[in-house]
Amino acid sequence: MYGIKLCRGSSVSLVKQLYSALINLIRQGELKGQERLPSTRELAKELAVSRNTVNEAYQLLVTEGYIYSKAGAGYIVHKKCAAEEAPHVCFAEKERNYHEIEYNFSLGIPDIHAFPFLMWNSYQKKTLFQFKKEDFAYGDPQGYLSLRQEIAKWLFRSRGLQVHEEDVFITTGTTQAINFCLELLKPLQQTFIIEDPCYYPVAHSLQRLNFLYQSIRVDEEGINVPAIKDYQHAICGCYVTPSHQFPKGSVLSDGRRAKLVKLAEERDFYILEDDYDGEFRYNQTALTPLYSLCPERVIYMGTFSKTLFPALRIGFILLPKKFHAQWKTLRSVYDRQNAIHDQITLSFFMQERKIDVYIKKMNKVYAKKLQILLDSLKKYFPQNLKFLGVNAGLHIALQVTGAKFDEKFYEKCFENKIALSFYPCKFYQKEFITEQNERDILYLGYGALEETQMGSAVKRLASLL
Amino acid sequence: MYGIKLCRGSSVSLVKQLYSALINLIRQGELKGQERLPSTRELAKELAVSRNTVNEAYQLLVTEGYIYSKAGAGYIVHKKCAAEEAPHVCFAEKERNYHEIEYNFSLGIPDIHAFPFLMWNSYQKKTLFQFKKEDFAYGDPQGYLSLRQEIAKWLFRSRGLQVHEEDVFITTGTTQAINFCLELLKPLQQTFIIEDPCYYPVAHSLQRLNFLYQSIRVDEEGINVPAIKDYQHAICGCYVTPSHQFPKGSVLSDGRRAKLVKLAEERDFYILEDDYDGEFRYNQTALTPLYSLCPERVIYMGTFSKTLFPALRIGFILLPKKFHAQWKTLRSVYDRQNAIHDQITLSFFMQERKIDVYIKKMNKVYAKKLQILLDSLKKYFPQNLKFLGVNAGLHIALQVTGAKFDEKFYEKCFENKIALSFYPCKFYQKEFITEQNERDILYLGYGALEETQMGSAVKRLASLL
Numbered sequence: 001m002y003g004i005k006l007c008r009g010s011s012v013s014l015v016k017q018l019y020s021a022l023i024n025l026i027r028q029g030e031l032k033g034q035e036r037l038p039s040t041r042e043l044a045k046e047l048a049v050s051r052n053t054v055n056e057a058y059q060l061l062v063t064e065g066y067i068y069s070k071a072g073a074g075y076i077v078h079k080k081c082a083a084e085e086a087p088h089v090c091f092a093e094k095e096r097n098y099h100e101i102e103y104n105f106s107l108g109i110p111d112i113h114a115f116p117f118l119m120w121n122s123y124q125k126k127t128l129f130q131f132k133k134e135d136f137a138y139g140d141p142q143g144y145l146s147l148r149q150e151i152a153k154w155l156f157r158s159r160g161l162q163v164h165e166e167d168v169f170i171t172t173g174t175t176q177a178i179n180f181c182l183e184l185l186k187p188l189q190q191t192f193i194i195e196d197p198c199y200y201p202v203a204h205s206l207q208r209l210n211f212l213y214q215s216i217r218v219d220e221e222g223i224n225v226p227a228i229k230d231y232q233h234a235i236c237g238c239y240v241t242p243s244h245q246f247p248k249g250s251v252l253s254d255g256r257r258a259k260l261v262k263l264a265e266e267r268d269f270y271i272l273e274d275d276y277d278g279e280f281r282y283n284q285t286a287l288t289p290l291y292s293l294c295p296e297r298v299i300y301m302g303t304f305s306k307t308l309f310p311a312l313r314i315g316f317i318l319l320p321k322k323f324h325a326q327w328k329t330l331r332s333v334y335d336r337q338n339a340i341h342d343q344i345t346l347s348f349f350m351q352e353r354k355i356d357v358y359i360k361k362m363n364k365v366y367a368k369k370l371q372i373l374l375d376s377l378k379k380y381f382p383q384n385l386k387f388l389g390v391n392a393g394l395h396i397a398l399q400v401t402g403a404k405f406d407e408k409f410y411e412k413c414f415e416n417k418i419a420l421s422f423y424p425c426k427f428y429q430k431e432f433i434t435e436q437n438e439r440d441i442l443y444l445g446y447g448a449l450e451e452t453q454m455g456s457a458v459k460r461l462a463s464l465l
Numbered sequence: 466m467y468g469i470k471l472c473r474g475s476s477v478s479l480v481k482q483l484y485s486a487l488i489n490l491i492r493q494g495e496l497k498g499q500e501r502l503p504s505t506r507e508l509a510k511e512l513a514v515s516r517n518t519v520n521e522a523y524q525l526l527v528t529e530g531y532i533y534s535k536a537g538a539g540y541i542v543h544k545k546c547a548a549e550e551a552p553h554v555c556f557a558e559k560e561r562n563y564h565e566i567e568y569n570f571s572l573g574i575p576d577i578h579a580f581p582f583l584m585w586n587s588y589q590k591k592t593l594f595q596f597k598k599e600d601f602a603y604g605d606p607q608g609y610l611s612l613r614q615e616i617a618k619w620l621f622r623s624r625g626l627q628v629h630e631e632d633v634f635i636t637t638g639t640t641q642a643i644n645f646c647l648e649l650l651k652p653l654q655q656t657f658i659i660e661d662p663c664y665y666p667v668a669h670s671l672q673r674l675n676f677l678y679q680s681i682r683v684d685e686e687g688i689n690v691p692a693i694k695d696y697q698h699a700i701c702g703c704y705v706t707p708s709h710q711f712p713k714g715s716v717l718s719d720g721r722r723a724k725l726v727k728l729a730e731e732r733d734f735y736i737l738e739d740d741y742d743g744e745f746r747y748n749q750t751a752l753t754p755l756y757s758l759c760p761e762r763v764i765y766m767g768t769f770s771k772t773l774f775p776a777l778r779i780g781f782i783l784l785p786k787k788f789h790a791q792w793k794t795l796r797s798v799y800d801r802q803n804a805i806h807d808q809i810t811l812s813f814f815m816q817e818r819k820i821d822v823y824i825k826k827m828n829k830v831y832a833k834k835l836q837i838l839l840d841s842l843k844k845y846f847p848q849n850l851k852f853l854g855v856n857a858g859l860h861i862a863l864q865v866t867g868a869k870f871d872e873k874f875y876e877k878c879f880e881n882k883i884a885l886s887f888y889p890c891k892f893y894q895k896e897f898i899t900e901q902n903e904r905d906i907l908y909l910g911y912g913a914l915e916e917t918q919m920g921s922a923v924k925r926l927a928s929l930l
Contacts, residue, residue: 109602109603112598113598115598115601117601121593121594124806128589128590129586131582133577133578133582135776136577136582136774137577137775137776138775139776172800172804173800173801175798175800176799183673201797201798204798205798208648310601310604310801311602311802311804311805311806312601312804312805313800313802313803313804314804332640333640333644333665333666333669334640334641335638335640335641335778335800336637336638336640336775336778337776337778338804339637339776339778339779339803340776341806342806342807
């Protein structure tokens, strides 16, 4: 019925599979607004599953506002949720006055106080005196050549990646890279796999582009690769954050890395490897990027927003040759290219290996902040705590036994001048997060907090529980 | 049949209306690959038009590869053209070696040789010494406040526009602005009106976003507003280049300006006013932007790519309040914000009114180049010439009686080290340009050419005819 195929013995439950399939049908307009769904009995028989399975899937859809039940008529697709007006992920936070915030635990904010702005300025001056007028006309949508060369060299120094400048494409950051990659994959009209929970702009873009997608749970080894294998439909791509899963913090295990790449080759899909937080690692050696295992199947995405500073708006991707021409076309009609001045400055900064020095320094800074954070949490939280994602990146996931971090809690924190990123309770509505028990996890970014603030910040946070 | 409605007495021919309606059905997937179209007799009867009308529309679709005829089966939709694989506007030029070009008549390239780079550098230095560290963290997706304030003041000085900084949104240029606006309008699922011929990135985005659209011919008074009025279906938006139509160069007449805005109010649609080339005007006074007539119906788009230099990647829009929140969300998930450094520098440059001085200077430079171009054309072209679009902008349209500028001609020019933008013959394939007789028009950009080159460039061009 409706071409729904369920896979028995998959690590994704039948309820979840059915639920996702129905959402996709609604989103694709196959099930239209006001359309009546088959009765639970009818669908259960057709799919050879228990009525309970169908009932549970329907209940989830009711809870999330996709369908409603009507006495005597069964379950009906909500008009507002049908394809005409697909629901959008609501990720926009309330307009808040961040100036009043004392302690900022938001995710993804680097510490820019230690950035060598004076030195950066000297390279900007160098740019001013060394630029060629031609560089200020329309340039290559792929990006400034010297910068691409420096990125290739740096990736070899820092990651052991052997890449050629012709495979390096400059972006304005990872969000742009994700959007363009999805546009490249969209014509395939196949399912896109995301992590559950996942980085919210990916979810937003998938909904906006009307993609078929399937979220796959993340555990302590990262995304559940066997569950991807179990997925029966054709897959066009898979977005992963293997270095430090966003937001849960796990690191994709070596075994799963190899399996994921093998699966991509066998099933003919592309991996979007977001090397989020990959530059900041504590107590662990550098991980081999998936890209190095199969450069023609993996799109590697990097950014200087966290390693240098966010308002630089420069990132890059390593792109399989198959997509080179399409990417350039897309970039040309979207925003043409990055601005030139900062590209030149960054290439000078990298050429003299200042980036290596700075990242090394920041590794120490963040490692120390992390240690103070963990110590403070142990000191001020009386509860049983579990720390996730403490080996890399700029945030941790804190699991507090018995706690329930609901919207009220986040509000209370804000009233007490503590900012938290609203993961997962606000961003991960609907199908992007499946399990209710995630509510005992708090995500704490420590990039923006100063060492001296950490103790009192945690103390206040604990008092609000 | 298929919900096609034709409008009699419209300035758009019935053939063109039918042809556009069928393309939209194919693009929307209502007519699928391998589907048989009704016979010409059947459709003619249904729509109460002559069989000839249907036949002509079908022939156009055959020529353009949307459908094919099969003996005994009538007309069939091409599989490759159905919604699954919508045809894309082919605008990407061959990979050419522009280094060998001697004379560059490409469109949309400003002269950057006169740009006061030394002065610009002094403002960049000022930025280096005056920035605040907070500015280098993630900032407002709307753009840097001081820059928005300066743009508002400058629009008042240069255009008499009274705008508030809160309605000014910084972009990376007009292509980004167009893409975002289309995304904002897409949920309305109504027809978008474009100029015929039109600026190719708009066409590309419409196809990529699977929009319903209708192109309306441009004449010497700009887009044919009465023809928009005749269009029977619901309209969500209309893209216009009123200051200097791209590429035909006409200026939207005062009468049509008022009518277009009135129509937008009556029919509840939004005008995307691309003030392309609006800063460079010769022999004519400043025109009132459509925006000033109805700020809640018009999205005004400006860029500094032509007025300052292309690789700056800063533009702006004036946005009706209705879209403010949606725009910020979209920008946040797309590329977050513009880079900060150039935004600060530009705000200093504008604050001291250096932009006013530079634009005034460039008006003289371009006016002189234009005069030399026109004189050279009269001198070297023996044919009967008609000049279009000579009152503004950086290019003209040259109509040469009896000439046929086909792809071969463009190739020949390139072999002889002359670069021309391929308008309309290459970019405006399929439904974006309707009339064959456009082939006697050559579009000549004079921004990139130096005064001293103009004569010999035109002489060589004439010799290739």
